[in-house]
Amino acid sequence: MPKATMSVDDGARRLIMLGGGGHARVLQETLAAAGRSLGGYIAPERSTFLVDTDHLGGDEALDGLEAGEVLLVNGLGSVGDPTSRRRVFVEATARGFSFATVVDPSATVRSSARIGHGAQILAGSIVNSDAVVGDDCIVNSGAIIEHHATLGAHTHVAPGAVIGGSATVGESTHVGLGARLIQGVAVGSLCTIGAGAVVIRDVSSGVTAVGVPAVSR
DSSP, X not given: OOOOBOOTTGGGSEEEEEOOSHHHHHHHHHHHTTTOOOSOEEOSSOOSSOOSSOEEESGGGGGGSOGGGEEEEEOOOOSSOHHHHHHHHHHHHHTTOOBOOEEOTTOEEOTTOEEXXXXXXXXXXXXOTTOEEOTTOEEOTTXXXXXXXXXXXXXXXXXXXXXXXXXXXOTTXXXXXXXXXXXXXXXXXXXXXOTTOEEOSOBOTTOEEETTTTEEO
């Protein structure tokens, strides 16, 4: 089984986690599968989730780091405030920082798929042929991104969700646990697709869609 992969030049850089919650802990263990340990984490408070790594402080701790010497890991999830993950990524990259692209050893990513900067492909997930996963996306545990599907930047596909072939999802959208998008549908940016929803028609940007079949509300 292949090891988890990260961005080029990661071996020479210290890995710094942004955030200290449950998603950060999952990433810590994924990185450990690649033989990498964290060089610390940045969060408002000490984490009860992360282990064997140092709390470097709050957001101001980033000011003490040299962009060329570290590789950031975006440990923020998207539940609650879907824009916070995007804000952290955009602000850090504007300052010259790079983010690790993390692929769990148990994930399947086809060679023709395109994975963006800082994306995270977690345990048991599948990214199929010619799919596109945008920058800073999360393809969470057991999720499936089918052939020729496209995820916009900062989108989170939650555990067990399925994005059908040639479907498109805009930026900063949250696709909930176990949701299904049938082939070819288009979901806009800043949407929330409820857990277990089945999307059979297009969803406009900024909309929450729930149910089977999914309806906007």
